[in-house]
Amino acid sequence: DQQVKQNSPSLSVQEGRISILNCDYTNSMFDYFLWYKKYPAEGPTFLISISSIKDKNEDGRFTVFLNKSAKHLSLHIVPSQPGDSAVYFCAASGYGGATNKLIFGTGTLLAVQP
Amino acid sequence: DSGVTQTPKHLITATGQRVTLRCSPRSGDLSVYWYQQSLDQGLQFLIQYYNGEERAKGNILERFSAQQFPDLHSELNLSSLELGDSALYFCASSVGTSGGAGGSYNEQFFGPGTRLTVL
Numbered sequence: 094d095q096q097v098k099q100n101s102p103s104l105s106v107q108e109g110r111i112s113i114l115n116c117d118y119t120n121s122m123f124d125y126f127l128w129y130k131k132y133p134a135e136g137p138t139f140l141i142s143i144s145s146i147k148d149k150n151e152d153g154r155f156t157v158f159l160n161k162s163a164k165h166l167s168l169h170i171v172p173s174q175p176g177d178s179a180v181y182f183c184a185a186s187g188y189g190g191a192t193n194k195l196i197f198g199t200g201t202l203l204a205v206q207p
Numbered sequence: 208d209s210g211v212t213q214t215p216k217h218l219i220t221a222t223g224q225r226v227t228l229r230c231s232p233r234s235g236d237l238s239v240y241w242y243q244q245s246l247d248q249g250l251q252f253l254i255q256y257y258n259g260e261e262r263a264k265g266n267i268l269e270r271f272s273a274q275q276f277p278d279l280h281s282e283l284n285l286s287s288l289e290l291g292d293s294a295l296y297f298c299a300s301s302v303g304t305s306g307g308a309g310g311s312y313n314e315q316f317f318g319p320g321t322r323l324t325v326l
Contacts, residue, residue, distance in 0.1 A: 097249075125312045136209060136297050136317030137250070144312070182249060186312070192263035193304050193313055194240060197249040 096120045097185050099198035107206050112170040114201050116183030119164065124187035127195065128157060128168045131180045140181075141168070173205045210234065211318035213298050219324045225286040228321045232279055232300030238262070239281040240315060241273055244295040256281055257304045288325045295320045 098117045106112045114128075124145040129137035143150040143157045143166070150157050156169045170177055180202050184195040210233035220226055232239050237258045242250040252265035256275035267273075270288075275281045285292060299315040 099249075127314070129317075134319070136211070136299075136319045138209070139314050139316065142312065142314065184250075192255055193238075193301065193315070194252045194255050194263045194265065195242075195250075195315065196252065197242075199249040 095199075096123075097183055097196050097198040099181075099183055099201050101201050102199070103202040103204070105204045105206060106173045108175055109172045112168075112173045112177065112203055112205065114168040114170075114181050114183075114203065116166045116168075116198055117164060118166075118185050120185070120187075120196075121164070122187050123185040123196075125185070125193075126157070126159060126166050127184045127186070128155075129182045129184060129197075130177075131182060131200070137182060145187075170203075173203075175205050175207050178203055178205045209316040209318065211298060211300050211316055213296075213318035213321050215321060216319065217322050217324075219326065220288060221326055222288055222290060224288050224325075225284065226288065226323065228283040228285070228296055228298075228323075230281045230283070230298030230300075230318060232281070232298075233316055236300035236302055236316075237279065238301045238304045238313070239275055239279070240299040240301075241267075241281070241283050242297045242299065242317075244297065244320075245291075246294075250297060253283070255304070262304055285323070290325050293323055293325045295322050 127142040128140040183198040241253040253267040255263040301313040
């Protein structure tokens with residue numbers, strides 16, 4: 094049972110344009126969401142997060158939007174740069190403080206074309 | 208560099224064998240997590256330790272076990288290896304184990320991973 098889903102395995106965007114990566118979840122108990130970025134041969138790197146009490150969080154070129162009623166979140170990258178080319182994982186947590194283990198989606202490969 | 212180290216970087220072994228993967232968390236982090244990434248799969252949570260004690264368990268096979276030592280490093284032991292165990296194994300660490308909207312979330316920092324190939 095895939096509780097966190099990233100339905101787009103890949104996305105190609107032109108440099109300077111907006112990249113929008115999507116993520117859906119099924120477990121209403123999730124209350125914290127994160128995006129990680131992963132380059133080949135490296136571990137995932139934390140990018141940005143959002144608590145369920147918010148609907149938007151912004152950090153530089155990266156903005157995450159959360160729609161709790163739709164159980165959907167998205168990551169916007171504006172403007173996209175070739176160095177943003179990587180696999181992006183959406184992750185969720187929320188176990189009442191007992192643990193902050195993460196449930197990950199399967200990832201979206203973003204390719205930013207120069 | 209996340210500050211989390213994992214050894215070895217690559218491991219090639221045969222079916223039926225036993226291997227040990229090692230992880231050293233960031234300085235000051237008490238919590239260690241293990242994740243498995245198989246081909247075309249996202250990262251699957253295996254197990255978490257906090258200050259030497261098991262805190263949470265995921266879909267970890269009975270052939271797999273882990274522990275966290277007094278110096279806070281952790282080892283993941285994989286035994287009776289099968290072809291399907293070939294994967295990337297990541298370790299992550301965080302300061303604490305709190306999470307959720309009610310309090311601050313302790314982000315996890317990942318190591319570079321160990322690539323296990325079972326032939």
